[in-house]
């Protein structure tokens with residue numbers, strides 16, 4: 001297939017481009033600067049449209065755009081988090097509709113479900129509340145033009161992708177090494193995690209499986225609690241992690257982001273992928289961590 005990827009310079013994008021090329025697909029990258037290679041096409045995600053002809057002969061567009069959600073959540077950062085997702089999704093969906101691309105896969109997040117507590121959420125579950133949940137609802141809604149035009153649109157509701165130096169592991173790793181790492185709050189909140197190998201394999205599976213559309217949860221079949229996750233990172237690093245960081249301290253350190261990122265429970269399962277027969281390489285967190293740490 002001929003595939004165009006937006007957000008290809010990111011963590012998932014780089015791994016996905018490699019995965020797709022190794023599988024024999026032809027990949028072109030949409031870049032927000034002047035193209036510097038034959039496989040690059042320029043675009044302005046805020047413009048609302050993409051030059052006609054850009055998607056000639058393209059079988060699928062994959063959108064992975066979005067500014068980081070880490071950091072102190074100022075009004076400006078929150079605006080950037082939303083705009084960097086919703087505007088590119090709307091621009092791409094409009095162009096996919098206009099230029100007749102058959103397939104659009106759009107990044108999304110398990111944050112859609114809001115705080116699930118101990119209840120299990122799958123793709124049939126409703127949306128939750130909070131800044132991130134509302135952002136994801138609006139992000140997914142921005143793909144409407146492509147859905148209305150009859151393209152196959154899949155919403156890649158991704159959990160925490162495990163990488164050695166970023167996200168939760170990037171925070172925990174140095175702390176655990178110093179002997180001060182521990183669970184957040186009571187540690188009973190769930191984390192829907194996925195290894196990078198499974199993340200990109202699952203995106204390829206959705207791409208190549210014409211029966212898959214709508215929301216698809218990209219997370220391992222067994223979410224773990226924050227306490228289990230922290231202990232597993234400690235085991236992988238050969239350092240015990242038995243401390244806990246009280247909720248008040250987490251909230252002081254992270255502000256509003258504490259309840260949306262660190263203390264939220266996301267007990268989400270990949271029902272659609274499992275029903276479709278996708279085989280995860282990493283179903284056990286310890287195995288996934290052993291491969292990256």
Ligand SMILES: NC(=O)c1ccc[n+]([C@@H]2O[C@H](COP(=O)([O-])OP(=O)(O)OC[C@H]3O[C@@H](n4cnc5c(N)ncnc54)[C@H](OP(=O)(O)O)[C@@H]3O)[C@@H](O)[C@H]2O)c1
Nearest residue numbers: 007008009010011012064065066067084107158159160161
């Ligand atoms: N990693 C995770 O654990 C995780 C979990 C859930 C959801 N997701 C979602 O999956 C997508 C990819 O994640 P990632 O971890 O690969 O993110 P990433 O490493 O931060 O990369 C995101 C890419 O988005 C593009 N981008 C950044 N700022 C932008 C802006 N203002 N406007 C338009 N595009 C912008 C950049 O690509 P270019 O420079 O090539 O344009 C960047 O490399 C994101 O939408 C993210 O929210 C990720």
